Amino acid sequence: MADREALRELHARLAERLLAARTQERVASWLAVECRGHGLLFPLQQAGEIFPLVPLLPVPHARPWFVGVANLRGGLHGVVDLAAFLGFGRTEATREGVRDPARLVVLNPSGGLNCALLVERLAGLRNETQLQRDGAGAEDPQSAVRPAFAGALYRDAEGRAWQEILLSALADDPQFLAIAG
Numbered sequence: 253m254a255d256r257e258a259l260r261e262l263h264a265r266l267a268e269r270l271l272a273a274r275t276q277e278r279v280a281s282w283l284a285v286e287c288r289g290h291g292l293l294f295p296l297q298q299a300g301e302i303f304p305l306v307p308l309l310p311v312p313h314a315r316p317w318f319v320g321v322a323n324l325r326g327g328l329h330g331v332v333d334l335a336a337f338l339g340f341g342r343t344e345a346t347r348e349g350v351r352d353p354a355r356l357v358v359l360n361p362s363g364g365l366n367c368a369l370l371v372e373r374l375a376g377l378r379n380e381t382q383l384q385r386d387g388a389g390a391e392d393p394q395s396a397v398r399p400a401f402a403g404a405l406y407r408d409a410e411g412r413a414w415q416e417i418l419l420s421a422l423a424d425d426p427q428f429l430a431i432a433g
Contacts, residue, residue, distance in 0.1 A: 329368045
């Protein structure tokens with residue numbers, strides 16, 4: 253009898269939470285990373301797992317920003333040095349045997365692209381309550397030359413700029429997909 257009552261209470265709590273989730277405004281949230289001193293934001297729903305830097309198998313005749321192939325949980329993933337791809341310079345990874353803050357951020361598998369981005373370090377999670385959208389953007393004359401994967405620009409409480417990178421748009425970018433050098 254007590255089990256039945258507990259089950260009813262659980263069902264009622266779940267129904268309340270579902271109703272609250274439907275009525276609550278969704279808050280955007282990101283994984284914050286750094287690449288050569290630049291703050292970047294990846295939408296959480298577009299990012300996948302995060303891995304420490306593993307040995308990479310180089311790919312001959314590939315662009316310099318395509319740093320190799322990694323075995324991540326038994327799956328082969330192409331690895332892109334995001335800083336190099338964006339024109340910031342190559343990511344400096346420390347010597348083997350030294351704890352390296354560099355990480356591999358896998359793109360969400362739902363995108364159908366087995367790819368991981370090499371980033372210098374993770375900077376935590378961010379959401380809309382911690383960042384203010386920067387006024388520059390669509391009205392900015394420079395925005396015409398911005399790639400489609402460059403989302404909004406945000407600033408944190410200290411004034412640091414954080415550029416949103418739309419991973420789904422990055423995965424569709426012809427330049428990103430053209431790894432042959």
